[in-house]
Amino acid sequence: MRGNAQEHDLVAPGNLGAVLDLLAAEPGQWTPIAGGTELMVAFAAGKLNASKLVSLWGIPDLRFIAVTGDSIAVGAAATFLDLRRHSVIAAELPLLAKAASWIGSVANQSRATLGGNLVNGSPAADSSPALLAYDAEIEMISVRGARRIPYCEFHTGYKRNRLAPDELLYTIYLPRRFKRHTHYLRKVGTRRAMAIAKVALGATALVANGLIHEIRLGAASLAPFPARLMATEAALLGQAIAPETIRAARRALLAEVQPIDDIRSTAGYRRRVAANLLEEFLLELSAKAKRP
Amino acid sequence: MNTARNVNGREHRSGGQATIHFTVNGRNRAVTVPPMKRLLDVLREDLHLTGTKEGCGEGECGSCSVRMNGELVNSCLVPVLQAEGAKILTVEGLAVGKHLHPLQEAFLNQGGAQCGICTPGMLMAAEQLLAQNPHPTMAEIREALAGNLCRCTGFMRIFESVVAAAAAESATQAKAPHLEKTHHAR
Ligand SMILES: Cc1cc2nc3c(=O)[nH]c(=O)nc-3n(C[C@H](O)[C@H](O)[C@H](O)COP(=O)(O)OP(=O)(O)OC[C@H]3O[C@@H](n4cnc5c(N)ncnc54)[C@H](O)[C@@H]3O)c2cc1C
Ligand code: FES
Ligand code: FES
Numbered sequence: 304m305r306g307n308a309q310e311h312d313l314v315a316p317g318n319l320g321a322v323l324d325l326l327a328a329e330p331g332q333w334t335p336i337a338g339g340t341e342l343m344v345a346f347a348a349g350k351l352n353a354s355k356l357v358s359l360w361g362i363p364d365l366r367f368i369a370v371t372g373d374s375i376a377v378g379a380a381a382t383f384l385d386l387r388r389h390s391v392i393a394a395e396l397p398l399l400a401k402a403a404s405w406i407g408s409v410a411n412q413s414r415a416t417l418g419g420n421l422v423n424g425s426p427a428a429d430s431s432p433a434l435l436a437y438d439a440e441i442e443m444i445s446v447r448g449a450r451r452i453p454y455c456e457f458h459t460g461y462k463r464n465r466l467a468p469d470e471l472l473y474t475i476y477l478p479r480r481f482k483r484h485t486h487y488l489r490k491v492g493t494r495r496a497m498a499i500a501k502v503a504l505g506a507t508a509l510v511a512n513g514l515i516h517e518i519r520l521g522a523a524s525l526a527p528f529p530a531r532l533m534a535t536e537a538a539l540l541g542q543a544i545a546p547e548t549i550r551a552a553r554r555a556l557l558a559e560v561q562p563i564d565d566i567r568s569t570a571g572y573r574r575r576v577a578a579n580l581l582e583e584f585l586l587e588l589s590a591k592a593k594r595p
Numbered sequence: 596m597n598t599a600r601n602v603n604g605r606e607h608r609s610g611g612q613a614t615i616h617f618t619v620n621g622r623n624r625a626v627t628v629p630p631m632k633r634l635l636d637v638l639r640e641d642l643h644l645t646g647t648k649e650g651c652g653e654g655e656c657g658s659c660s661v662r663m664n665g666e667l668v669n670s671c672l673v674p675v676l677q678a679e680g681a682k683i684l685t686v687e688g689l690a691v692g693k694h695l696h697p698l699q700e701a702f703l704n705q706g707g708a709q710c711g712i713c714t715p716g717m718l719m720a721a722e723q724l725l726a727q728n729p730h731p732t733m734a735e736i737r738e739a740l741a742g743n744l745c746r747c748t749g750f751m752r753i754f755e756s757v758v759a760a761a762a763a764e765s766a767t768q769a770k771a772p773h774l775e776k777t778h779h780a781r
Contacts (some may be wrong), residue, residue, distance in 0.1 A: 308629035308630075308633070309611060309629050310630070311631070313613075313674055314630070314676075315677070336674070339674060339677070340654060341645075343633070343674065344653045347671065347672075356674075358674075358676060361677065384666065407654065408741050408742020408743070409667050409720065409723065409738075409741075410668055410669045411654055413667055413668055414668055414669075414672065495655040
């Protein structure tokens with residue numbers, strides 16, 4: 304069944320305060336729509352389960368990229384093209400720029416927003432591994448005020464998150480302290496352009512005196528929601544990168560991930576590929592640490 | 596009926612309809628339609644601009660691509676209320692009078708169009724690319740058109756058409772810089 308425009312109302316209050324007032328007046332009744340690249344697909348299929356929508360498109364308070372001394376603040380309605388075009392992001396957070404270039408075609412990236420990608424919360428969301436690897440924080444906002452949490456605590460289950468019914472995702476904060484880290488992001492899918500990830504791994508790490516001093520692993524499609532691989536990180540922290548460390552890390556990863564079987568791939572394939580991606584990253588890290 | 600105002604404070608509503616003002620191919624237009632109506636359907640049904648095609652209706656094929664405020668968008672995924680105040684360029688806006696756009700000439704000459712269903716979207720995606728990057732590499736052309744699917748040509752002739760158009764445009768620009776401007780100004 305096709306969607307019928309008559310069956311959905313859409314309003315565009317045009318500023319953040321007015322959107323928050325609307326959400327507060329009737330919590331849970333209004334569905335935000337930013338670039339619409341998730342919701343309009345549902346609409347086309349006649350599966351849009353929202354009778355009242357409020358537009359976040361064209362609200363300057365939600366679409367910005369602000370660079371300060373120690374962080375980059377990205378408004379939830381910044382598009383993936385905005386991210387790709389930003390010189391500081393390209394220079395310091397290359398994984399985010401790379402992930403942005405994967406979110407469908409140019410015509411999708413001009414509309415798809417970072418906030419929409421995170422709130423939609425697909426386990427395969429392309430921006431998530433990069434944000435997890437960069438230790439991002441997110442800020443949520445409502446008429447009651449704003450609150451900030453680590454991004455790795457935002458998702459709570461399959462397509463579930465910490466937003467209250469009257470809240471919007473407001474800002475994504477990316478710390479600017481990854482210049483000396485090794486950065487890694489690889490997505491395995493069917494085709495380079497326009498393909499949903501079967502598995503993706505994002506990582507940052509710092510080696511000091513031959514030992515892994517800092518490491519963050521962000522995974523897509525290896526759990527019901529995008530998640531850090533904390534147990535695998537723990538198996539690597541403080542270790543030298545030797546063959547036995549790599550084997551132990553592979554074991555930790557295989558014990559930790561809970562990939563799904565679905566139309567795109569099987570759980571078994573996803574587990575093997577994920578372990579291989581981790582190994583590839585560790586070999587890169589070790590090669591880089593050995594270079595003078 | 597809700598009376599929330601839109602970005603420009605111009606929104607008028609009655610009976611589930613909203614009046615939307617925008618510019619399409621340089622002309623001011625106003626339509627009174629349900630605010631969730633897809634920009635694609637407004638262009639085709641309300642403005643009778645049927646050059647913009649529907650393929651998949653879900654963002655995968657690019658046949659509905661138009662330019663909105665200087666960016667390429669899939670018009671099947673844009674609720675028309677979000678186009679309030681926007682500048683829209685469709686395939687009908689490429690030719691100037693009887694003079695085809697260099698991209699249209701190139702698609703004709705190089706066999707870049709066969710059945711023609713994907714062509715309007717291909718042209719808009721290519722126009723978007725050349726407006727931002729007049730001398731693209733083959734890799735850049737492939738990336739720019741990655742969201743546009745064609746069942747007929749096998750893509751190579753399309754890529755070659757874009758190469759030819761870029762060459763033709765830079766040749767015209769060398770002779771008369773002002774001419775090239777008019778194509779991308781809208
Ligand atoms: C052809 C195509 C290809 C795609 N390819 C990819 C891909 O490769 N990788 C990938 O990860 N995704 C992909 N996507 C999915 C989609 O483009 C992204 O998830 C996008 O980032 C969604 O953002 P949006 O603004 O368009 O979302 P919308 O559809 O506007 O919203 C999505 C969800 O987020 C909510 N929301 C949006 N903003 C906020 C906010 N600020 N606060 C609270 N809730 C909010 C909405 O209520 C809705 O539930 C693709 C989509 C299409 C159509
Ligand atoms: S019809 Fe819009 S992308 Fe296919
Ligand atoms: S010419 Fe037929 S789909 Fe491209």
